[in-house]
Amino acid sequence: MRIALCTLFEGHYHHGVATLVNSLVAAGYQGTVWAGHRGPLPAWLARHARFDRRAGRLQVTPQVVLQTLALDPPRSLNYQKPAFMRELLQVHDPAAEAVVYLDPDLVVKCAWAEIEAWFAGGEVALVEDLDSALPSDHPRREGWRHFFAAHGEVPQRALARYYNSGFVGVPRAHDALLATWQRLCERIAEDHGGALRQRKLGAPDHPFHSTDEDALNFALMLDGAPLCTQGPEAMDFVPGGRHLSHAVGAAKPWQGRHFRGALRGRPPSVASQSFYRFTRGPLASLSPLTLVRRRLSMALATALGRVYRQR
Known part of the structure; x- marks a missing residue:
């Protein structure tokens, strides 16, 4: 399967990109890693002997390419995830059968073939967050419904789990989910304001404290795409995982x-x-x-x- 695999980074998160790519190489991934970035490229990349500055392209191994794309959106790159994924499918890699987003503070621990199997059957692939239980009548979901009802957004299904936006795999057949997710991100950013580069909104009980993640989870309620989901152990949020490892939180390992x-x-x-x-x-x-x-x-x-x- 041809996959458009991508990440987004700025500032010190470039360290995570290097290690993410190393983990993908070790996992046996073959193809391009699209890296959208804000600001200058780090020295380890810009000065690499195999980096083509004009093309923004680094041939990491014979099988893996790191392709950089400069971005400068007005808000946090968190809001940019669905728009960037859609851009890859529509513009940069129109032959891709699926698009996968990975946060730059995440590594792949298993064989890539195991990850690819999550969405190879046509399902949208997701991993539950640490606090993954969010019943369909939870006050937070009610807050989402109330806010988006004023904008004509009506849920099509009830869900009871909350998914992390650090890994999202979407087959091309369900790219409408990305359009919905993007629309919700833009609406949250427009109506709730906050500092332009702000990653979180308000206190933890704010309906959109996690911005893009909350938008993703409401988008899943609006869209009927079939899901292939993994528990929080798949990102090492709880013991027993062997697929991905996600270093969430303000302090990063690098x-x-x-x-x-x-x-x-x-x-x-x-x-x-x-x-x-x-x-x-x-x-x-x-x-x-x-x-x-x-x-x-x-x-x-x-x-x-x-x-x-x-x-």
């Missing part, structure tokens, strides 16, 4: 300070440990000396976490 966090009772997460599994590969965003220090910090922090953690 920023270090692992031992300092462990001293405060917060040992490294499974996702942080998984990140360092793939820092060695065809792409290197961190210097060898920095990696040695970070790996040592990670090892000490992990050991400390076995005996001490915050209650």
